[in-house]
Amino acid sequence: MLIISGLTVSGTHDPEEDKQTLDDLIVRTGKGDREAFAELYGRTRAAVYAMALSYLKNAEDAEDAAQDTFVKILTSSGAYVPKGTPMAWILTITRNLSLMRMRRRMREGELSPEEWDAIPEDAPRVTSEDRLVLGEAMRSLTDEERRIVLLHASSGLKHRETAKLLELPLSTVLSKYNRAIKKLQSVLKGELV
Amino acid sequence: MNENRINEMLDSALSHAAPDDLENVFLRAEKEKEKGSEIEVTETKTKKKFGKWQTWQRVLVAACLVLVVIGGVGGILLGQANAVVSVVSLDVNPGIELSINRGEKVISCRAVNADAEKLLSDMGGGRDLEGVKLDVAVNALVGALVRAGYLNDISSAILVSVEDDDETRATRIQQELVDYIDGALKGESGQASVFSHSTTRSDVEAIARDNNISTGKATLINEIIKNNGITDEGAFEKLSLLTVKELVELKRTGDSRIPIGSELAASAAIEYAGAAGNGVRTDVDPELDDVPPCYEVEIITDNGKYEYTVDAYTGEVLTGARDIFASAPKEKLTEDEALAAAKAHMAARFPELAGSTPESVVIRTDDKDSEYEIEFICGGYKFEYDIDIYTASVLDWDVEKINAGGNGSGSVMPSPSETTAPPTSPTPAPSTDIGEDAAKAAAFSHAGVKEADVTSLRVVRDYDNGRLEYDVEFRVGNIEYEYEINGETGVVISYDRETVGQAGTTTPPATKPETEPPTTTKPETEPPTTTKPTVSDIGAESAKAAAFAHAGVGENEVSNLKVERDYDDGILEYEVEFRVGNAKYEYKINGSTGAVISYDVEGDHHDDDHDHNSAGGNASADIGAEKAKAAAFSHAGVSEADVRALKVERENEHGRIEYEIEFKVGAYEYEYTIDGATGKVLSHEKDHDD
Numbered sequence: 001m002l003i004i005s006g007l008t009v010s011g012t013h014d015p016e017e018d019k020q021t022l023d024d025l026i027v028r029t030g031k032g033d034r035e036a037f038a039e040l041y042g043r044t045r046a047a048v049y050a051m052a053l054s055y056l057k058n059a060e061d062a063e064d065a066a067q068d069t070f071v072k073i074l075t076s077s078g079a080y081v082p083k084g085t086p087m088a089w090i091l092t093i094t095r096n097l098s099l100m101r102m103r104r105r106m107r108e109g110e111l112s113p114e115e116w117d118a119i120p121e122d123a124p125r126v127t128s129e130d131r132l133v134l135g136e137a138m139r140s141l142t143d144e145e146r147r148i149v150l151l152h153a154s155s156g157l158k159h160r161e162t163a164k165l166l167e168l169p170l171s172t173v174l175s176k177y178n179r180a181i182k183k184l185q186s187v188l189k190g191e192l193v
Numbered sequence: 194m195n196e197n198r199i200n201e202m203l204d205s206a207l208s209h210a211a212p213d214d215l216e217n218v219f220l221r222a223e224k225e226k227e228k229g230s231e232i233e234v235t236e237t238k239t240k241k242k243f244g245k246w247q248t249w250q251r252v253l254v255a256a257c258l259v260l261v262v263i264g265g266v267g268g269i270l271l272g273q274a275n276a277v278v279s280v281v282s283l284d285v286n287p288g289i290e291l292s293i294n295r296g297e298k299v300i301s302c303r304a305v306n307a308d309a310e311k312l313l314s315d316m317g318g319g320r321d322l323e324g325v326k327l328d329v330a331v332n333a334l335v336g337a338l339v340r341a342g343y344l345n346d347i348s349s350a351i352l353v354s355v356e357d358d359d360e361t362r363a364t365r366i367q368q369e370l371v372d373y374i375d376g377a378l379k380g381e382s383g384q385a386s387v388f389s390h391s392t393t394r395s396d397v398e399a400i401a402r403d404n405n406i407s408t409g410k411a412t413l414i415n416e417i418i419k420n421n422g423i424t425d426e427g428a429f430e431k432l433s434l435l436t437v438k439e440l441v442e443l444k445r446t447g448d449s450r451i452p453i454g455s456e457l458a459a460s461a462a463i464e465y466a467g468a469a470g471n472g473v474r475t476d477v478d479p480e481l482d483d484v485p486p487c488y489e490v491e492i493i494t495d496n497g498k499y500e501y502t503v504d505a506y507t508g509e510v511l512t513g514a515r516d517i518f519a520s521a522p523k524e525k526l527t528e529d530e531a532l533a534a535a536k537a538h539m540a541a542r543f544p545e546l547a548g549s550t551p552e553s554v555v556i557r558t559d560d561k562d563s564e565y566e567i568e569f570i571c572g573g574y575k576f577e578y579d580i581d582i583y584t585a586s587v588l589d590w591d592v593e594k595i596n597a598g599g600n601g602s603g604s605v606m607p608s609p610s611e612t613t614a615p616p617t618s619p620t621p622a623p624s625t626d627i628g629e630d631a632a633k634a635a636a637f638s639h640a641g642v643k644e645a646d647v648t649s650l651r652v653v654r655d656y657d658n659g660r661l662e663y664d665v666e667f668r669v670g671n672i673e674y675e676y677e678i679n680g681e682t683g684v685v686i687s688y689d690r691e692t693v694g695q696a697g698t699t700t701p702p703a704t705k706p707e708t709e710p711p712t713t714t715k716p717e718t719e720p721p722t723t724t725k726p727t728v729s730d731i732g733a734e735s736a737k738a739a740a741f742a743h744a745g746v747g748e749n750e751v752s753n754l755k756v757e758r759d760y761d762d763g764i765l766e767y768e769v770e771f772r773v774g775n776a777k778y779e780y781k782i783n784g785s786t787g788a789v790i791s792y793d794v795e796g797d798h799h800d801d802d803h804d805h806n807s808a809g810g811n812a813s814a815d816i817g818a819e820k821a822k823a824a825a826f827s828h829a830g831v832s833e834a835d836v837r838a839l840k841v842e843r844e845n846e847h848g849r850i851e852y853e854i855e856f857k858v859g860a861y862e863y864e865y866t867i868d869g870a871t872g873k874v875l876s877h878e879k880d881h882d883d
Contacts, residue, residue, distance in 0.1 A: 032830060034219070041215050046204065049211030063212045067221070074222040076743055078830055079794070089745040096742040100735050100787065123210055130206035137203060153203035167749050181196050188194055 018156055022086035030077035037077075041070055044090055047155035051091045054147040055098035057138065059123075065101050069094040087155050088165050095165070136187050145180035148173055223339070288407030289313065289334065297327045297366070305407045312337055327366070328373060356408060404433040413440050422449045442481035452481055452505040458488035462501040465510040466492055466517045474837075481505050484684055492517070493837070496563050525582050528556045531565040534585040535578040539571065546572045564588055570595065627683045629654065632663030635683045636676035640690075642669045649673075654680065662686065731787050733758065736767030739787040740780035744794075746773050758784065766790065793878045815869050818843065821852035824872040825865035829879070831858045843869065851875065 022043065028036035045066065052065035072093050080089070137146055144166070151162050163173040288305030289312070302319030304310040313319045316337070322330040357363035401411035414432045417423065417440060425431065431451050432440065439452060453461075455477040463469050476491040486505035491498050494517065501513030526534075532554065540547035551569035559566055559579075567578040575595050579588040627635075629652050637644055650667040661680030668674070677686040731739075733756045741748055748754075751771040759766050765784030772778070781790040816824075818841050826833055835858050842853040850869025857863070866875040 031827070038215055041218065045211045045213065046208040050207045053207075053210075059210065066212055067214070067218055070215075070218040071221045071225055072742060074218060075225050076745070078828070079743075080745060088747070092745065092747045093742045096738040100731075100738055103732070103735060125209040125213075126206070127209065129202065130209050133199070133202045134206045134210065150203060150207065153200040154207045164749070165747065167747070181199060184199050185194055185196075188199070 019084055019086055022090075023082040023084065026073070026077050026080045026086055026089070027082060029074065030080050037070075037074055040073070044087070044155075045070070047087065047151065047157075048090060048094050050150035050154040051094040051147075052098045053138075054143070054150045055095065056102060061101060061105070062098075065094060065098045068097045068101075072097065085161070087157055088161060091151070091155065091157075091165055133184075133188065136184060140183050140187050141180050142176075144168070144172075145176045145183070148177050149180045149184070152177060288410060289319070290407055291322065291327070291330055293327055299323055299325055299327060299330045302330070306405065312341060328369070331370060331373065356412070400429065404430060406433050410437060410440070413437070413444070417444050420444065421447050423451060424449070425451055436479070439479045439481060442479060445482050446486065448481075448486065448506075450506045452479070452486070453488075453503075453508045455479060455488060457508055458503040458505070459490050461503050461508045461510055462490035462492060462513060465501065465513060465515060466499060467515060468492055468494065468517055471518055479505070484682075485511070487511060494518075495838070497561060526565070526580070526585055528565065530585060531580040531582070532556060532567055532569075534580050534587065535567050535569075535576070535590075538578065538587045538590065539576055543572070543574075546574075551576070558582065625681050626661060627678075627680060629663065631683055632678040632680065633665055635678050635685060636663075636665040636667070636674070636688075639676065639685050639688065640669070640674050642667075642674075646670075729785050730765060731782075731784060733767060735787055736782040736784065737769055739782050739789065740767075740769040740771070740778070740792075743780065743789050743792065744773070744778050746778075751778075791880050793876075795876045815843075815850045816872050818852060820872055821867040821869065822854060824867050824874060825852075825854045825856075825863070825877075828865070828874045828877060829858070829863050831856075831863075835859070 022040065025036045025040040025043070029040060048069050049062055049066045052069070053059070053062035056062045056065060069090065073090065083089070137149060141149065147166060148162060151157055151165070152159070155162075157165065159173050159177065160170055162168075163170040166173070168176075289309045290303040290305060292300045292303075294300050299322050302313070302316075302322045304313050304319060310318070312334075316322060316333065322333065325333075357366065401408040404411070406414075410433070411429075414429055417432060418428050421443065423432075428451060432443075434454055435443070435452065436455070439454070443452065458479075459475040459477050463473065463475065471494065474493040476493065478489045478491075480487050480489055487502045488505055490501040490503055490513075492501065496517070499514055499517050502511045503509070504511055532551070536551065549571050551571045554567070554569040556565055556567050558564065562582065564582050565578075565580045567576075567580060569576055573595055575593050577591045579590070580586070581588055633644070633650070633652060637647065646669050647667045648669070651665070653664040653666075655662045655664050663676075663678040663680050665676040665678060666674065673691045675689040675691075677688070678684070679686050737748070737754070737756055741751070750773050753770070753772045755768075755770040757768040759768055767780075767782040767784050769780040769782060770778065777795045779793040779795075781792070782788070783790055822833070822839070822841060826836065836856045837858070839856040840854070844851045844853060852865075852867040852869055854865040854867060855863065860881060862880050864876075864878040866877070867873070868875050
């Protein structure tokens with residue numbers, strides 16, 4: 001049984017090196033290398049969850065969509081052609097799976113915007129600070145602001161890449177990012193040191 | 194609070210909240226593969242039965258596990274720590290025996306046969322398990338078995354036998370192991386059955402070793418001899434040659450006769466087929482609990498596959514083609530002759546069409562040049578025939594009504610039900626018909642369920658390959674069953690069982706939407722001319738999304754996008770075509786489930802063209818056929834040992850060497866184009882094997 005440490009992509013890595021590594025991990029996954037997949041999972045699961053959460057706005061659905069994404073990666077990475085945009089490839093899968101899930105949910109009439117919750121009740125690693133900051137991100141921001149901020153924080157993507165991924169003009173991404181950060185600064189002021 | 198701090202906090206919160214369950218992803222991917230192949234094989238009617246058999250046979254070759262704990266050797270060995278009190282053995286047709294001491298640690302691990310040796314090869318031949326606790330060792334072995342694909346099928350059977358002189362301990366260990374394996378399997382596929390028994394140590398060990406089987410299998414054999422009342426001389430030796438699946442099925446039937454075994458069944462089929470000495474391969478699947486008990490034998494030749502059923506006790510071949518090689522060297526038919534054969538077949542079944550002239554006739558030969566594939570339209574129906582290129586025999590046929598209006602043509606068989614069919618509807622003439630109730634009863638009996646417990650029942654009377662069938666679908670709790678029952682004999686042709694959703698929820702399974710209220714049991718009440726799709730439709734947007742997700746591209750990257758909604762053999766499909774740069778993608782997406790049915794990528798190597806040309810003068814570089822093959826196999830994730838019908842062609846394309854490589858693995862056909870200079874995969878395609 002494999003045990004995976006909770007690696008995440010933080011902003012301190014060299015982005016180009018990260019891309020190379022992720023590309024390499026996906027290719028190795030495609031060849032059946034389970035350890036490569038395990039590392040890929042550890043490095044990208046936060047960003048994938050962020051993407052799913054920013055569309056689905058519900059912890060449970062986002063978890064499912066995140067896991068779906070990795071199942072998809074595991075079963076289809078054999079056909080992956082490295083293009084230097086591994087994170088975009090992964091997050092596109094997440095977005096499409098999230099959209100499919102959202103449509104299904106809407107068809108089934110289950111979607112009720114008031115019901116969403118960013119964090120599962122029984123998540124053991126989530127601190128009260130986590131709960132607060134994510135909760136505010138969900139409550140105070142618009143859909144697009146939330147997407148942009150969450151992806152920026154977790155994926156290591158540049159604004160230009162986020163813009164491409166979300167199919168928005170770069171200027172929109174930049175302005176919405178700045179506005180979102182300001183909103184968060186203001187609502188979190190006083191709440192956290 | 195600055196921007197960086199907010200980003201850090203968000204990243205940390207997301208990382209803490211994001212699911213961290215890699216094991217679950219691996220498990221689901223395994224299942225997806227299973228499910229994926231099942232969904233795919235049911236997509237194409239003419240290939241459906243065959244595909245399913247193949248899947249099952251592959252798994253069933255060794256789908257049974259016997260876990261045996263034997264104890265009480267004790268005493269005479271090197272003190273307590275090394276005293277064997279129990280022996281655990283795992284059989285996957287093969288067998289593994291674990292000798293256990295009083296502290297329930299493994300003292301030794303023995304492979305009973307070759308498959309077991311293979312399984313243990315990456316555990317130091319079993320030595321890695323020595324000294325570890327029994328549950329840890331079993332965990333490792335069950336994991337290895339699952340990964341090797343042994344335990345994912347409905348017909349997988351696990352036998353846990355515990356032999357130990359201490360009866361209490363035997364029972365306890367048995368229960369612990371059963372619970373453990375049961376739990377592990379529920380997390381996997383939940384498909385395998387767990388059998389168990391515990392006995393005190395007997396002389397079974399000696400006889401087991403004499404016959405090169407595990408003690409667990411030996412105990413099972415003894416039970417069968419006793420319970421089934423088998424009195425043949427040498428019964429033990431004869432039964433020891435059977436697989437665990439055969440034994441479990443035999444035990445279930447209570448038959449006092451001894452089946453002939455897979456090898457004899459294969460030889461009987463080969464002899465009947467006139468294929469002896471032709472170096473053919475066979476796949477054998479025992480169906481001892483079918484009526485009549487039989488072996489299903491598939492003979493695989495270079496010209497294709499032939500299916501036979503062989504009586505499990507007499508060795509008589511019940512169905513299958515004779516003299517499969519004798520017909521090969523004969524003259525090929527002309528297209529007209531093949532069309533005439535198809536028309537004659539149609540006229541025999543649809544007398545009112547006898548005088549009509551087929552329109553829009555398309556005739557082509559299949560890629561093996563062994564059959565004509567003929568399509569034509571006649572009397573408002575589209576007919577498809579596969580005609581043997583030498584014998585004119587009808588290998589397969591299908592008919593669907595052409596929908597006059599609306600998008601796509603719904604596939605509906607001309608209904609053979611006499612009273613409700615409109616006079617213009619062609620009516621195949623069945624010889625006998627057991628009726629819907631008998632078909633239902635046969636399915637329920639096979640599934641071991643009571644009609645009172647059944648929900649979402651759906652019975653469809655159908656013709657497949659000219660044979661009357663009942664497709665019976667139902668649910669019991671959260672288990673969904675699908676049966677195909679021979680409409681003339683009541684024999685179970687195929688069945689499938691799947692766990693869907695949670696028990697008690699009403700969420701329909703994603704793959705099989707219920708389109709009727711659960712109480713509706715008579716699809717006959719629908720007019721037979723109904724061509725409206727009765728399946729759910731994910732819509733073009735989702736189909737596109739599925740294709741893009743599979744291709745790993747964003748919609749904004751694609752050009753020349755084309756999405757077509759279509760019905761293929763009654764299955765809603767979306768054909769999604771698009772380009773990304775120089776690459777052309779073609780997808781077929783299941784319109785109900787979003788599953789990728791097939792896909793094709795072409796091009797995407799213009800840059801390379803450039804590279805080669807600009808590199809100057811290395812156009813003649815050639816890695817050779819072996820390396821090209823290896824590149825294709827590696828890309829497809831297959832090993833050469835599993836590959837059949839391999840074709841390698843070296844081609845000179847505009848001064849550049851390319852290898853065209855075709856091969857088959859399991860139910861799939863692969864086509865690769867490999868760059869002869871670099872070994873790069875230029876294009877590849879994976880599709881169902883005809």
